[in-house]
Amino acid sequence: MARIRKIIPGVDSKLLIKDAAKLMPEASRRGFLRGAASLGALAFLTGCDIIDGDSAEGVLRKVSEFNDGAQAALFSRAKLAPAFPESAITRPFPFNAYYGEDEAPVVDGASFKLEVAGRVDNKKPWTLDELHALPEVSQITRHVCVEGWSAIGSWQGTSLADFLKRIGADTRAKYVWFKCAEGYTNTIDMATALHPQTQMSFKFDNQILPRAYGFPMKIRIPTKLGFKNPKYVVAMEVTNTDKSGYWENQGYNWFSGL
Amino acid sequence: MSVQAIARRTDSTVAIHPAWVRVTHWINALAILVMIGSGWQIYNASPLFSFVFPRGIALGQWLGGALLWHFAAMWLLVINGLIYVALGFITGRFRRKLWPIEPREVLADAKAALTFKLSHDDLAHYNAVQKLLYTGVLLAGVSLVLSGLAIWKPVQFQELTALFGGYDFARYVHFAAMAAIVGFLVVHVSLALVVPKSLRAMIAGK
Numbered sequence: 136m137a138r139i140r141k142i143i144p145g146v147d148s149k150l151l152i153k154d155a156a157k158l159m160p161e162a163s164r165r166g167f168l169r170g171a172a173s174l175g176a177l178a179f180l181t182g183c184d185i186i187d188g189d190s191a192e193g194v195l196r197k198v199s200e201f202n203d204g205a206q207a208a209l210f211s212r213a214k215l216a217p218a219f220p221e222s223a224i225t226r227p228f229p230f231n232a233y234y235g236e237d238e239a240p241v242v243d244g245a246s247f248k249l250e251v252a253g254r255v256d257n258k259k260p261w262t263l264d265e266l267h268a269l270p271e272v273s274q275i276t277r278h279v280c281v282e283g284w285s286a287i288g289s290w291q292g293t294s295l296a297d298f299l300k301r302i303g304a305d306t307r308a309k310y311v312w313f314k315c316a317e318g319y320t321n322t323i324d325m326a327t328a329l330h331p332q333t334q335m336s337f338k339f340d341n342q343i344l345p346r347a348y349g350f351p352m353k354i355r356i357p358t359k360l361g362f363k364n365p366k367y368v369v370a371m372e373v374t375n376t377d378k379s380g381y382w383e384n385q386g387y388n389w390f391s392g393l
Numbered sequence: 394m395s396v397q398a399i400a401r402r403t404d405s406t407v408a409i410h411p412a413w414v415r416v417t418h419w420i421n422a423l424a425i426l427v428m429i430g431s432g433w434q435i436y437n438a439s440p441l442f443s444f445v446f447p448r449g450i451a452l453g454q455w456l457g458g459a460l461l462w463h464f465a466a467m468w469l470l471v472i473n474g475l476i477y478v479a480l481g482f483i484t485g486r487f488r489r490k491l492w493p494i495e496p497r498e499v500l501a502d503a504k505a506a507l508t509f510k511l512s513h514d515d516l517a518h519y520n521a522v523q524k525l526l527y528t529g530v531l532l533a534g535v536s537l538v539l540s541g542l543a544i545w546k547p548v549q550f551q552e553l554t555a556l557f558g559g560y561d562f563a564r565y566v567h568f569a570a571m572a573a574i575v576g577f578l579v580v581h582v583s584l585a586l587v588v589p590k591s592l593r594a595m596i597a598g599k
Contacts, residue, residue, distance in 0.1 A: 198465040209549050216548045277560060279547060282456065283439035285560050358548050386457035388464065393548040 196386075203390040210392050212330050216357035219275045224340065225286035228278075230347040231361065233381075240316035240367045244351050253312075253372035256303025263351050267337055269293035269301075274332055276357035278364070279393055281382075290355045292336035296329045304373045312378045313354055316367035321380040323356065323363060324390065332357050335368075360391040408598035409516045414486070415595055417477040424473060425574065427452065427466035432571060434459030441568055464545075471538060478531075494524045513588050530577040537570035 230236045248260035275289045299306060311328040313321045327333060334355040337344060344350040349366025356364050362382045372378075383389045410418075430452030437445045438456040453459030481487040498521035505511040506522055519527065543554040543563040557563035585592045593599070 195461040195465050198468070199461055202464050209546065211549065214549055214551075217551055277547070279560065280439065281460070283435065283544075283564060382457070386461060388460065393546060 199386075199388050202388060206388075206390040206392040207324060207326065210324075210326055210358070210390075212326060214358075216274075216276045216332055216393070219277070219287050221275060221289065223287045224275060224289050228288045228339070228348070229284075229286055231280060232366075234317070236347055239346050241346060242316050242351055242367055242369070247351050247369070249352065249368070250314075250370035251302055251372075252370065253374045254305035254308045255299075255373050258302075263337075266293070266335070266352065269335075270297065272334060273341075274334065274355070274357065276332065276355075278357075278361050280361040281387060281391065289340045290334055290336040290353070291338035291341060292334045292352075292355065294331065295333045295335050295354065296331065298335055299328065299373070308373045309375050310373075310377055312372045312374055313365045313368050314370040314372075315365050316369050319365060319367070319381045320378065321354075321363060321365040322378050322383070322389075323354075323359070327356060327358060327392070330356070330358055358393050360387075360393065362387060363391050409594040410598055411484075411486075412598065413476075413480050415598060417473055417480075418595055420469065420473045421477065424466050424470035425578075427462055428470055429571060429575065431459040431462035431466065435463060436568070441564060467541070474534065474538065490519050491524050491528050494528060495521060499525050513591065516591055516594050526577060526580065530574060530581075533570050533573040533577070536566060537574060540564075540567040540570060543567075 230239075232239065244263050247263050249266060250260050251258050270293055271291055272294050273289070273291045275287065277285050277287050279285045295311075299311070306325060306329060309325055310322050311325065313323075315321075332355075336349070336353045336355040337351065339345065339348045344353060349368070352368045353366045354364055354368055363380075377389075379389065430450070433446035434448075434451035434453045435456060437448075437451060451459070453462050502511060502521040506520075511520060511522075539553065540557050540563050542550055543557045544560065544567055547554040547560045547563075554560055554563055557566050585595070
């Protein structure tokens, strides 16, 4: 992975440092299991204080892992996310990240190269022109945020499954890991990577992705929650090691399938 | 004497509430409190209305913690609920206790309840208002679980999501079902405290 850690062309290094500082979980997020009135009732009912400690958090994380398995079992590669007409597109489509829109990474398209690593035959980096020349697919689907809101967007790009075949990826590997310009990371299961609607998106609503929506490349996965749809993607790795991701490390469910 | 009659007699002489009712009732109470508390925290991340729930009564500290609680207690609620509903039908308890609901009796019993003239001598027998509320809360529970599934899996269970009017509308249904259950809980818990022997019956059976 050393080759991915080197300075990535087209990435503003000042922004990278600024965003790295934000990777620290908020203090309030630690010990998120404590201190709530309904917990008092729970302690009363069970007659013991199971909430206030690492054991409860450990149990909850185990159940979350169990839920990963349950969702993987529910997931069907043949089941397509519902498609919508153009008139249903949410305008303006919301910007969403753990930073403000003016702090979003600025990637220089001219010097950008998508790094490809791990269990693939051809690790040649891809320029934006080369990526744009790949066969185009399009979708108008619902983006569902972990927070609960949703918005309908229109994305164009190339099929991730086709791209993985093109670079000779070992599709029996378990995961595909993505790294983004601002340091955001994300891992998805191979079944989802091979889903027909999983897309390497270069356009939103038929226009080259604006900075807010993830220029130069977003991974659009209509079968997963929004935070599993990384923007500003600069590298991907096909791997058997779960490298987890930015939000998953803080407690969001890993699979987060829809 | 019919099987039902024997069962009824056994029920009322041995225990007002059989053990399976009491066990599933308290597991459900625990699961629903966790679901509601964590659900409020999840709601706060993207409120449907112009209010949020005070942090002090919401469970999980932040969205990620609340989601862990919600999707853990979900299993407890659904598995326990399925056992309860299955036994409710198999043992004939639903039919015996909750059926039929006569509108005239509901009105008469509601009037009696509001004037504090409703009898609680026989806890094994539900009055018409109780029948209506218990049936109503069961239906609210079913809507709550189904609308929850529709929100959780709007792709895999997209037919269900469509049945609830799409993803965004299903969130309102989920909220409304929660509100109905909270409303029920306020009345239910208040009355259990007003008639303490009903609370004892749900714990000890008699």
